[in-house]
Structures are given as structure tokens and as C-alpha cells.
Amino acid sequence: MTANEASRLDSIDQRLLDALAQNARISLKELAQVANLSSPSAAERLRRLEERGIVTAFTIDIDPAALGYPLQAIVRVRPLPGQLHVVERIIQETPEFIECDKVTGDDCFIARLVVRSMGELDGILDKVAERAETNTSMIKASPVKRRLPPLSSR
Incomplete structure (x- = not known):
């Protein structure tokens, strides 16, 4: 097929x-x-x-704030030379990173993470910053939540 x-x-x-x-x-x-x-x-x-691989999972939507994670950030990550796989592993092993995409362009990863405080954010980013440059943006609101792509060809 x-x-x-x-x-x-x-x-x-x-x-x-x-x-x-x-x-x-x-x-x-x-x-x-x-x-x-x-x-x-x-x-x-x-x-x-x-x-057909169209439905791959049945899941739930959880509000991180209700679990004690009131802050969310988008982090763009550019690993230092030779550190790509190490940085990828750090991101994978840090549970506060709830999403991560490997991308083209200046950055290698764009990740979303949840934290309880700015201090916690600093601690997590310090682990990554030893091996990569990061650029962090705090999320104020999410006007479009993750959703299905258009299902019809319109």
C-alpha cells in the first residue's frame, strides 16, 4: 500500500x-x-x-499545571561539535522534556519541557548547556493545541 x-x-x-x-x-x-x-x-x-498506520495509539490529554508543572518552555538546542548524540540522550533521559523534534536549520532540536519553577528550569538547562547552546522561550498560552491535520482534501 x-x-x-x-x-x-x-x-x-x-x-x-x-x-x-x-x-x-x-x-x-x-x-x-x-x-x-x-x-x-x-x-x-x-x-x-x-x-494502515493511521491510528497509532489511543491516549489521554493531561494538564501539566494540575500535576504541579505550572511553567512550560520551548527550548531550541544546538549541540556543540561532536555532542549531538550525547545531547539527544540527555533530552531523552530528562522526563521534564515532554516533546522533542529533531529539525533542520540552525538548531538540531526543538523541545517542550515542563517545570515547577524557574530554578528547576535553570537546573535542567545547565545539564544541556554543558554540551549545547540553548535558546529558551517561556510559553504564555497555547491558542492551538495539538490537533489532527485536515482529514478531507477540501
């Missing part, structure tokens, strides 16, 4: 994905109702979406 074939969605698939994006814990019965399908048909559609 080509990438184009895998990504083609009909209106039923789109309704299923929209419903799951709103509530990953939706019951199969409710999911079937949303798509005007029987429960076995909805389950089969969902299984095929997983097989």
Missing part, C-alpha cells in the same frame, strides 16, 4: 477519527452511532485504520 493509499479516508473514516480525537475513550457503541455503523462494522473500520 502506498502512502497515498494509506492516507485516503472516506467520510466514515473521517467521522470515526473526529470522534476519537474528541474523546479517545468513547465506547465502541457510541463510536458506531457517530458513524452510522453497527458496532462490529465500527470495530472493523477502526482495526483497518490501525493496520
